[in-house]
Amino acid sequence: MFDAIRFFRPAVISHSVWRSLFTMRLKTSEFKSLFTDGLNGIAELFEKHQYELRIAGGAVRDLLSGKRPEDVDFATTATPEEMKRMFQDAGIRLINNKGEKHGTITARLHDENFEVTTLRVDVETDGRHAEVEFTTDWQKDAERRDLTINSMFLGLDGTLYDYFKGYEDLQNHKVRFVGNAEQRIQEDYLRILRYFRFYGRVALRADEHEPETLTAIRENGRGLAAISGERIWVELKKMVVGNHAAHLLELLYNLDLAQYIGLPPDGDVVEMKRVWRNASAHSPKPMTVLAALFHGPDNVDKMDLRLKVSREEKTLALFLVKHRRTLRKSDEEPDDLRPFTDFIIDSREPDSQSKVCELLKYQGEEKLLSELQRWSVPRFPVSGHDLRKMGITSGKEIGISLQELRDIWKKSRYQMDKDELLSHVKL
Known part of the structure; x- marks a missing residue:
């Protein structure tokens, strides 16, 4: 992966000394594939104006894991005004100025969008939003990020800049907050759910959390009550379809977090764990797993009120809660798909087959699920x-x-x- 194995992480060091000592360079095909005409053009422009440009955050984590990232974010020492002037002078189109106050400029070149953000430090946070100040200090920007595995930068020459042992944590399948966990959480309480989501992506085993991390989460969990439902739902549904989902959902209850994020305080954790065992190998939708926690439609309504899920997601939850006990295979003919196909025929709804497939995942009916997925709805003649x-x-x-x-x-x-x-x- 790298053309050198020496790894140097001093606590405080000048930028020039850092570059001379830090010799790890990524050489993978995934990394090389990022260099399209658009990126090469952007890179040349930043180099010409003597501003440093690096790949940031999740894209670095993915590349170090051998994956080509779907989205690539960039960080730079240039200010938003300097970037705007540089892009405009070069005749490069700027789009989506909503992120400008937080330092993000989006440029479009060769039919690609490039989102570039000025290095920042948080000067004031309220647990939901941050007031930022621009900086040219890469380590200061890394300090404000949530997890060590998300705090790395990658130079366009492949050099890895890792100030908080993120690469070591990634290799060891560890998920840790940057610096003090409580401080990071209090800057943005959504980081609690981000911790769980990334734990499901990185950790090999279900229950290897650092005790002090769980203590910080428990003691600050009520802060999730002030986070918008939409932001919570984005993280929660990613967590539910990741690894260790049943363990992590149970942990939400053990740490007394469920009440703050739209889940029933008395959710049926035993049923949820059973459903996860049944469904996990068949790519269940997030709501298929969460529905197991609900005792009735009132729980679904309360969840929707808090999280503002889509109509399709709410409809699926209500369907599963209503039919999980009543729409079942026949005791006389357990291999007969007819109870389910008859339901689909009678419902005459375009998404009924998809819903019934989720029901079969919920019930653990692998054979019937496979048959229904191959079945085409016949037309009544x-x-x-x-x-x-x-x-x-x-x-x-x-x-x-x-x-x-x-x-x-x-x-x-x-x-x-x-x-x-x-x-x-x-x-």
């Missing part, structure tokens, strides 16, 4: 127009006849064609 041609004109009679024919069709396992069905019409 008879319409009201067909009945009118036979002389039935009453809307009520047409409705009754269609339902009778639909029942006959279902009993034939959807095999009867139009002529066969119409032969059963009573005139």
Whole structure:
């Protein structure tokens, strides 16, 4: 991965000395693939104006893990005004100025967007937002980040800048806050959920948290009450589909956090763990796992009020809570898919098959799930127009006849064609 193995991390050192001693350089194909015409153009511009530009945060973590990052953020010593002037003089289009007050400028070059943020320090925080001040000190910017594995920078020559042993933690599958955990959490209480989310991505085993980290989380958990539901939901649903999700959800309850993030205080943790064991190998949707915590539709409504989930997500939760005990395989014919296919046919909703698949994941019905995923919803071959041609004109009679024919069709396992069905019409 690197062309040298020496790794130097002094506590305080000048930038020039740091560069001369820090010799680790990334040489992977994933890293090299980032250098498109757009990035090369951006890099040349920053070099020409003598501003340093590095890859920052999560993209560095992904590259060090052997993954090509989906999104790449950059950090720089240039101020937003200096970047705007530099880009505009070069004829590079600027887009989305919403992040400018926090130091972020987004430039578009060769049909690619490049989000570049000035190095910052937090001068004041309230647990939700931060007032920032720009700096040219890379270590100061790293200090304000949440986790060590997210606090690294990568030079465009492949040099890794790691001020808080983030690479070592990544190699050892450890998730730690930068510096003092309580201080980091109090700067932004959402970092509690980010810790859990990244634990699910990085840690090999479920329960290897540092005790002092869990203590800091427990003692500051009430701060989550002031975080917006939308921000909480972004982190929570990523956590729920990651590794160790059942353990982490149970930990939310053990640390008394559930009440602050829209989950029922008396959530059914035992049921949730059972569902996770059933469903985890089949990529369940986040709501499929969370639904196991809910005792009834009231819990779903309260969750939605707090987290403001999408209509599709809320509808799925209500569906699972309503049907998890009633829509089940037949005791007489346990391999028969018909209870589920009949439900889909009767519901006539475009997403009913997807919902039933989530129900089968919830119930742990792997064989039936596999069959349903391969099943195509057949088209009922008879319409009201067909009945009118036979002389039935009453809307009520047409409705009754269609339902009778639909029942006959279902009993034939959807095999009867139009002529066969119409032969059963009573005139």
